[in-house]
Amino acid sequence: MNSSPPSRSAAIVVAELGPTNTGKTHRAIERMLEHDSGMMGLPLRLLAREVYDRVTARVGEGRVALMTGEEKRLPPRPDYWICTVEAMPLDRKVDFLAVDEIQLAAHRERGHVFTDRLLHARGRKETWFLGADTMRPMLQSLIPHASVKRATRLSQLRYAGRRSLKSLPPRSAVVAFSADRVYELAESLRRLRGGVAVVLGALSPRTRNAQVAMYQSGEVQYLVATDAIGMGLNLDLNHVAFAALSKYDGAEQRDLFSDELAQIAGRAGRHLNDGSFGTLNTLPELSPRVVTAIESHQFPAVRSLIWRNAELDFESPEALLDSLCRAPRHNAFIRVERADDFDALKDLSQIPAVRDLVTDRAAVELLWQVCQIPDFRKGLFGQHVGLLRETFLQLSAGDGTLDPTWLGKQVSPLDDVSGDLHTLMDRLAAIRIWTYISQRSSWLHDAEQWQERTRHIEDALGDALHERLVERFVQRAARRSARRFVRATTTPGASGSDSPFAKLGLLLGEVSGADGGAMTEEQFVQRVVDATHETFEVDALGGISFEGQPLARLVRGTDRRSPQLALAEPEVWTGGARRRLERRLQALARDLVTEAMGGFPAESLTGAGRSPVTRGLSYRLAEGVGVITRAEAWEQWGLMDEESKERLRSLGVREGRRYFYVVDALAPPAMERRSMLTALFLQKPLPKGVPRDVTLEAAAFGPREARAFGYEVLGSVALRIDVVERLCEALRHPQGGPRAQALFQELRLDAGARAAVLRELGGAAGPGAAQKRRRRRRRGNKPPSHGQPAHAGSHPSPRGSGPGARGAQGGPKPE
Incomplete structure (x- = not known):
């Protein structure tokens, strides 16, 4: 790394600096999605997973990659990358790049990585650095051309003094700085309040997500955590109570600085809700100087960075x-x-x-x-060096890969879910090392098999750890989800329900969990969360099944692009499980909409950074699920510069004779998704034959419905839009007569229907048709009218009632 500040770049650099709860990360996500591609670097694996879940809920999993040291979820062609800062693949060029918690550039151990990103990581068009306002002087010095913005906290943060555990209000978090102290406090709160969730930095994302979901859903009202909650994790907290004011930072036991206290205290009062902070009554009051600094968000500036x-x-x-x-x-x-x-x-x-x-x-x-x-493991460093020595020696010998037998001896003892909390956390830390190694594909004979095995062990340990935490810190009366997930109210033979979801409550009793018994709710939910898009089955009615069992269904939303979700028998799920299922299925719903639009990236093209005409046309294409009439597109297309047109063409947008459309939106899989989404929105069954049949009776559709389903009414018949475009293309071609004749033979239309279609399309598929079209062009070309678009199910006037029809008669092609 060159230690000199970088020279001025043509790309925009923005620094969003301010205290917690200012919406910095949210704005960065929104801005990233306005670009065609983007990358975000987060300080924690847990936070990276949280942001990944938020982004996939917006654009679907097919467009988003997750990369941390131990976990990779890579779709074939991702547009957006959510990563830990260390794992950012900087060799991949993206339009937008952001790094969160940039003040960690001053951290004594990890700071050099953040400093490197600050100096050298850039998006092609825009770069954002997010963090505390203490970085303002340093950023202005190192990147003079950066636009430095101060973010204002959305709610007030007030000091509430000392409290006992018993007097803590609901929705409180108690913060300690060692696992033993966290467990001790959690046990005390369990006795006083009936249940508590636990969040430690050493937890796997799987365990942490289950614990947070349990808290967020209201199953428990209290949380005990380390300072892992201070790095951007979004929790519905009203109060933060410190159980300690010092910690071991890897080198020494020291008092926390006021800005470190503020980072944690700021988790209280999310969004517009005010929050409070204080200490337990086992500690002294915070000094007035510290309280004032936290409440006013005024801290000493960072004067040096680790390099x-x-x-x-x-x-x-x-x-x-x-x-x-x-x-x-x-x-x-x-x-x-x-x-x-x-x-x-x-x-x-x-x-x-x-x-x-x-x-x-x-x-x-x-x-x-x-x-x-x-x-x-953070144990004896010599033990870790011994592991590295053996790894290097094996990679340097033979074929340059690790011996599978040796690898198995290291991994197999960790595949054990017995033991107490400490034992499970030790195994979890150890398997994370092998999960990391398994991601180095060139080091292993069968990398995918080892990745699957180590992840399975980590997941099983995470599930077991969550169960132990629930068993120890949540009273049974306070939470029912720790039971085996088998409904006791009915049995398969006794069930009289005709609902297709009637067996859902018994599902997990039919599947073995990690210990060979019935699977718990948490284990099943995690299987759903981790499942790939292809694992789910979605039928023509919007029913979603997982591993052959009904799980949820899509229901009508505000428009076809925004279907909502209804879980099958939601009463069988606890609140935390419901939230996690719904979040995963929202991402699935976004993938389905994207499929219907032929992969058209509407989210990025309708962002504020685009020109008004690009935003307008992209919004219309999205509203039309990838297909709109030429009348709807004509004016904006004519105003668009050639570069923007080429950009849309590269995304599959085509100027047809009657329609503007995304090529893949007219493919059979996309048409199936379109038909499903349209039927859901119209709240009526699919017309028979849609979308399989290319020709249907016009009477099969209600008013304004045909185009919504992907058909156009031409006389007494409705033709699928892809066939309409093929016919129009044949009719405008100088030698198109035979092609059109062949298409009509495939359609098997009678003479009357065929004549009506030709009148509507403005052509005659017979000898001399091309010569007639040329004679019409010689008489004069009038530009197509910019009339209102024809609505789904309407009948265009014969011989061209709009731009699309005139195009079929040989009118000028829009530029």
Whole structure:
């Protein structure tokens, strides 16, 4: 990394700085979705997963990738990347790039990564840095051309003094800084209040999501957490109580700074609801100076950032160590004091067996990659170095991959869900190392199999840990979801319900869980959350099934693009499970709408950063589910510059003779989705034959319905729009007569219907038709009228009642 500030770039750089609860992350997400592509770097794996869930609920999972050190969800062609800051694939160029919590550039261990992103990570068109206002002077110094904005908190934050556990109001979080203290407080709150959720940074996203969902749904009213909740996790908290004011930061036990306290206290009072903060009565009152600083959001500015040289020398281990120790050339930076990968490199480079192998540049690079395997166990560092040594030696021998037998011996003992909380958390930390290693595909013979195995073990441990947390900290009377998920009110043989969802409550009793017994609700919900798009079955009526069992159905929304969800028998789900299921199925619904539009990225093209004509035409295309009449598109298309037109054409938009459409929106799978969404919105069954049959009786459709289903009424028949376009194209072609004749033979229309279709399309598919069209053009070309678009089910006037019909007669093609 060059330690000099970067030169001015043509791309926009924005710094959104301010306290918590200002909506910074929300605005960054909205701005990213206005671009064709984007990437966000988040400080925590847990937060990355939360933002991923929010983005996929907007645009579907097919357009979004998730990348952390241990988890990758990569669709074939993602437009948006949600990552931890360390895992950002900066070799992929995107239009928009954002880094959250940029003040962590001053963190003594991780800061050098954030500093690198601040100096070098840029979007092609726009870059945002989000964080505390303490970074303002540093950003203005390092990036003088950046637009620095101050974000204002949406609610008030007030000091509430000291409280006992018993007097804490509902929707409170108690914050401690060690797992043992968290468990102790959670046990006390359980006895006083009946139940509590627990959030620790060491939890897997699976466990953390289950705990947060339990709290957010109101199943429990209290939360005990470490400072993991301080980094942007959105929780409905009214009050934050500190159980400690000091923590061990990896080097020493120290008091928390006022801005660190504010970062955590700011979780209270989300959105427009005011919040409060204080301490437990086992601690002294906060000093007036600290209270004033937190309430007014005034803290000392960051004066230096942690830096590490990124221009590494791989000639030898000594050269690599020297390059990592290089001092910065800018006085704003301080070289990182210590890092696990640097310490591992020093130790490994002194081992004779390792030194004998690092004789060339490639070997040194491999050694450095091995050193970057994180130590999630945080135990004896020598034990971790031993693991790295064996990993490097195996990768340096033979075919350059890890021995499957050795790998199995390391992983198999972790596949055990027995034990107490501490035992499970130790195993969870250990399997995260192997999950990380499994993502290095070139290191393994069968990388996908190992990725699946390590993830399965991590999931099973996460489920078991959540169950133990519930068993220990939630009284049975306070929460029913910890039971085995089998409804006791009925049995398969006794059920008299005719509902297709009647067996849902018994589903999980039929499927084995990780321990071989009946699957719990949490385990099943997680299977749904983790499932890929292809795993779900969606029928023509909008019913959604998972693994052969009805799960939910789509219902009418505000328009065809916004269907709502109704869970099958929602009363069988606890509140937390409902929220997680609904969030996953919302992402599925967005994928279905995107499929219906032929993959058209309406969200990004209708954003504020686009020209008014691009936004207008894209909105019309989205409103028409990928297909609109030429009359609807004519004016805006004519005003659009050629670059914007080419952009739309690259996305599959075509100027047909009667319609503007997205090519893939007329493909059979998209037409099926379109028909389903239209039937849901109109709240009526699909007309028989839609969308399979290309020709239907006009009487099959009600007024204004045919076009909504993807057909056009021409005389007494309705033709599917893709066939209409093919006919129009044949009729306008100089040698189109035979092609049109062949199409009519495929359609099997009688003479009267065929004549009516020809009149409506303004052509005659017989000998001399092309010559007649040329004679009409010689008589004079009038531009097509810009009349109102024909509505679904309406009958255009013969011989061209709008731009589409005139185009079929040989009128001018729009530019």
